[in-house]
Amino acid sequence: MIGFLRRWPALGLLALVGAVFSALSPEFLEARNLVNVLVQSASLGIVATGMAFVLLTAGIDLSVGSAMFVSAALAGKLVVAGWGLGAAFAVVLGVGLAWGLGNALVVTRLGVKPFVVTLATLYIGRGFGLWLTQTRALNLPDSLLLVGSARVAGVPLPVLVLAAVLVAAHVVLEWTAFGRHLYAVGADPEIARRAGVPVRRTLLGAYAAAGVLAALGGAVAVAQLGAVSPMFGREREFAAIAAAVLGGVSLFGGKGRVLPGVLLGTLLLQTVENGLVIVNADPYLYPMVLASVIFVAVLLDSLQARAWRR
Amino acid sequence: MSALLEVESVSKAFSGIPVLEGVSLSLAAGRVLGLVGENGAGKSTLMNVLGGVVFPDTGEVRLAGDEYRPRGPAEAMARGVAYIHQELNLLPNLSVAENLFLPRLPRRGLLMDRRRLEALARERLLAVGLDVSPWALVGDLGPGARQLVEIARALAADARVVILDEPTTSLTAPEAERLFALVRRLRDEGRGLVYISHALGDVLRLADDVLVLRDGEVVGSGPASGFDEARLITLMVGRSVDTVYPARAEAPPGEPALDVSGLGRGGAFRDVSLTVRRGEVVGLAGLMGAGRTELLRAIFGLDPPDSGEVRVHGRPLRPGPREAIARGVALVTEDRREDGLVLDATIADNLALASLPAHARGGWIDQRALAQALAAQAAAVRLDAPAGLGRPARTLSGGNQQKAVLGKWLLGRPSVVLLDEPTRGIDVGAKQHVYRLVADLAGGGAAVLLASSEIEELLGLADRVLVLRRGSVVDELCRAEFDRERILAAALGVAPAGGRS
Numbered sequence: 123m124i125g126f127l128r129r130w131p132a133l134g135l136l137a138l139v140g141a142v143f144s145a146l147s148p149e150f151l152e153a154r155n156l157v158n159v160l161v162q163s164a165s166l167g168i169v170a171t172g173m174a175f176v177l178l179t180a181g182i183d184l185s186v187g188s189a190m191f192v193s194a195a196l197a198g199k200l201v202v203a204g205w206g207l208g209a210a211f212a213v214v215l216g217v218g219l220a221w222g223l224g225n226a227l228v229v230t231r232l233g234v235k236p237f238v239v240t241l242a243t244l245y246i247g248r249g250f251g252l253w254l255t256q257t258r259a260l261n262l263p264d265s266l267l268l269v270g271s272a273r274v275a276g277v278p279l280p281v282l283v284l285a286a287v288l289v290a291a292h293v294v295l296e297w298t299a300f301g302r303h304l305y306a307v308g309a310d311p312e313i314a315r316r317a318g319v320p321v322r323r324t325l326l327g328a329y330a331a332a333g334v335l336a337a338l339g340g341a342v343a344v345a346q347l348g349a350v351s352p353m354f355g356r357e358r359e360f361a362a363i364a365a366a367v368l369g370g371v372s373l374f375g376g377k378g379r380v381l382p383g384v385l386l387g388t389l390l391l392q393t394v395e396n397g398l399v400i401v402n403a404d405p406y407l408y409p410m411v412l413a414s415v416i417f418v419a420v421l422l423d424s425l426q427a428r429a430w431r432r
Numbered sequence: 433m434s435a436l437l438e439v440e441s442v443s444k445a446f447s448g449i450p451v452l453e454g455v456s457l458s459l460a461a462g463r464v465l466g467l468v469g470e471n472g473a474g475k476s477t478l479m480n481v482l483g484g485v486v487f488p489d490t491g492e493v494r495l496a497g498d499e500y501r502p503r504g505p506a507e508a509m510a511r512g513v514a515y516i517h518q519e520l521n522l523l524p525n526l527s528v529a530e531n532l533f534l535p536r537l538p539r540r541g542l543l544m545d546r547r548r549l550e551a552l553a554r555e556r557l558l559a560v561g562l563d564v565s566p567w568a569l570v571g572d573l574g575p576g577a578r579q580l581v582e583i584a585r586a587l588a589a590d591a592r593v594v595i596l597d598e599p600t601t602s603l604t605a606p607e608a609e610r611l612f613a614l615v616r617r618l619r620d621e622g623r624g625l626v627y628i629s630h631a632l633g634d635v636l637r638l639a640d641d642v643l644v645l646r647d648g649e650v651v652g653s654g655p656a657s658g659f660d661e662a663r664l665i666t667l668m669v670g671r672s673v674d675t676v677y678p679a680r681a682e683a684p685p686g687e688p689a690l691d692v693s694g695l696g697r698g699g700a701f702r703d704v705s706l707t708v709r710r711g712e713v714v715g716l717a718g719l720m721g722a723g724r725t726e727l728l729r730a731i732f733g734l735d736p737p738d739s740g741e742v743r744v745h746g747r748p749l750r751p752g753p754r755e756a757i758a759r760g761v762a763l764v765t766e767d768r769r770e771d772g773l774v775l776d777a778t779i780a781d782n783l784a785l786a787s788l789p790a791h792a793r794g795g796w797i798d799q800r801a802l803a804q805a806l807a808a809q810a811a812a813v814r815l816d817a818p819a820g821l822g823r824p825a826r827t828l829s830g831g832n833q834q835k836a837v838l839g840k841w842l843l844g845r846p847s848v849v850l851l852d853e854p855t856r857g858i859d860v861g862a863k864q865h866v867y868r869l870v871a872d873l874a875g876g877g878a879a880v881l882l883a884s885s886e887i888e889e890l891l892g893l894a895d896r897v898l899v900l901r902r903g904s905v906v907d908e909l910c911r912a913e914f915d916r917e918r919i920l921a922a923a924l925g926v927a928p929a930g931g932r933s
Contacts, residue, residue, distance in 0.1 A: 293543070297543045297544050297546070298542060298543055298544055299535065299537045299539065299544060302526065302530055302534065302537060302544065303534075303535060305523070305525055305526055306523050306526060306530075306534055306535075308525070309523040309524060309525045309526070310523060313521045313522070313523055314523065314534075316505070316521055317521065317523075317534050317535060318506060318534070318535045318536075319534060319535045320535070376523075376525040377525055
């Protein structure tokens with residue numbers, strides 16, 4: 123147990139945060155609220171899983187928030203224009219895939235740093251989405267909200283989607299050649315190349331996964347909100363990076379797992395946010411508290427990376 | 433017995449400088465060929481030809497009678513030539529099994545077949561006699577085990593030729609013994625092995641045949657029984673001197689400028705003490721990995737030492753490059769592209785980098801004085817920059833890049849100069865300029881500590897030579913005692929050739 127805690131510090135932090143909030147408010151530990159935390163975690167967890175693919179290659183994708191926005195805005199326009207939800211959903215995923223491949227091609231073919239490429243697509247995407255929606259919120263039909271609040275065998279649909287994504291990503295990372303190549307490229311692209319790993323194709327897959335999962339996470343959030351506001355998805359890239367890093371995915375590449383890591387990181391972030399709401403904390407404090415949690419996580423990552431290198 | 437691998441008059445030159453000249457060798461199945469030679473003798477290039485990393489300019493290689501011209505490491509491997517490089521190519525965050533078979537992990541359907549991977553890995557590990565779990569992370573293994581994993585990886589079952597380049601440098605004695613047992617076993621299985629090492633005793637013990645390279649040519653070969661360490665060393669070093677070194681005035685006994693006492697850092701070097709006086713050039717000899725670079729970096733404060741003290745002109749030097757520069761210490765690094773130059777910045781900016789404080793008045797830089805000083809400095813180091821100092825440093829040739837690095841440091845008029853391989857990879861003409869600069873520096877009263885792999889260079893320039901071996905100073909020679917064989921023997925850790933001089 124001690125070893126497990128050392129390996130997954132997010133679990134210890136989660137227990138600590140949970141203890142603090144349950145001491146501050148009896149409401150926190152109620153089953154209704156805990157389910158609520160899970161439901162609220164779904165979108166972030168999905169986006170963070172995609173982010174983990176990219177972080178494992180020692181890259182980064184700052185554009186996932188904009189990918190969420192653009193795919194949701196485009197699909198929202200189509201739904202308003204009378205398209206079915208299924209077709210719109212396919213468009214969402216298609217936009218996400220194209221988004222990720224676009225990022226990856228610039229990174230691999232032109233050799234531009236992922237940070238720069240995705241910073242550019244962050245702003246390009248945000249601008250394009252604002253133009254598309256004319257900065258007005260898109261209100262979507264109630265049928266969508268019904269999907270977002272549906273339950274299957276008593277389990278909320280968003281939680282099921284999150285579970286499916288986490289399990290699938292875990293299997294891909296741990297049990298497929300592509301997944302193992304991600305780890306190899308993240309540890310040392312040169313050695314991986316010499317060993318015969320298809321480095322470019324691996325990177326392509328990582329960014330494609332980040333794009334598709336960002337779009338899917340966006341779709342889940344839209345189904346819960348029932349609308350696409352001009353602010354939709356903004357700064358979600360930082361929440362996603364934070365969730366992944368809190369869960370033990372290294373910013374330096376090659377290290378980290380989706381299960382339980384990214385799940386724990388996501389739950390930790392969402393629990394802090396939920397708890398702050400429940401104890402009626404000043405909303406202006408949220409970013410500071412969240413940022414402190416993220417800072418601690420990144421600090422731990424840097425210290426561990428240094429020890430690793432020794 | 434027919435030859436498994438035959439190399440016939442292979443030559444190779446890099447940018448006009450010959451590295452291999454008409455080298456021939458023959459390796460039979462079930463034999464170990466020991467390959468020895470000084471740093472830069474062409475051993476690695478020769479093996480890179482066999483491993484498909486480098487193409488020969490002329491000459492022919494035959495493998496089991498067929499023409500063998502691999503166009504890449506993958507083809508070499510496919511033809512049954514396993515080249516185990518000196519530096520390990522393993523991924524620390526993956527398991528042993530994954531490292532062994534990447535990127536061809538066995539699959540069942542879309543998923544990796546973990547059970548089959550484990551079985552295959554066990555088989556390979558057994559073949560090299562390594563008893564670790566196939567699922568252990570490579571990062572958790574010691575250097576000996578890693579070396580064996582590397583061998584296991586290169587050793588496809590049908591590898592007919594196995595090349596081992598310095599496999600024992602990071603191994604403890606028992607680990608090395610295990611490796612030797614493995615080498616013998618592979619030989620007895622009927623494979624042909626090439627064993628490259630500076631540990632001459634090991635080579636003589638393991639090898640059936642020996643090949644000695646010097647300056648890209650074969651200077652000795654035959655059954656190992658016909659050689660002993662002394663003979664090998666004589667063959668390795670006996671070269672003609674074709675470089676002229678600048679005349680050095682007899683060093684006046686200046687006061688000590690650099691005092692190092694009991695310096696140590698991690699596994700790199702320990703308890704090193706040395707003194708360099710004003711106007712003196714002290715040479716630092718040793719094999720690759722002996723700790724020369726690490727020592728210079730620690731003196732300069734790039735990597736702070738764990739123990740010991742550095743004094744400059746009698747006062748202790750706090751670790752850190754800023755402090756060192758402020759106290760008049762300069763370090764010219766071995767890897768100028770990585771450490772020495774900002775390649776995309778202009779030549780002028782590079783030259784000015786280390787001496788801006790000297791040209792600043794109250795925080796403002798006196799641009800006119802600086803420009804004059806830069807032009808004078810470029811001329812002093814004979815920097816050949818036809819397009820002017822405003823061009824990026826990238827546009828300079830290798831020799832001129834090195835001169836720019838020297839110019840950068842000398843502009844600050846350092847009183848203690850640490851030089852790490854200042855002539856690596858530059859042409860003969862540029863070398864002469866660098867030698868001239870070193871002599872001028874010492875003539876001007878600076879204390880120079882010069883690390884070089886070329887013993888010749890040390891003998892030509894230094895007043896004294898210290899020999900480092902495995903991080904310790906093992907010998908010290910003053911000018912009257914200079915002797916190539918003694919230095920090489922000390923660096924290799926063998927008794928010097930008795931009776932010869």
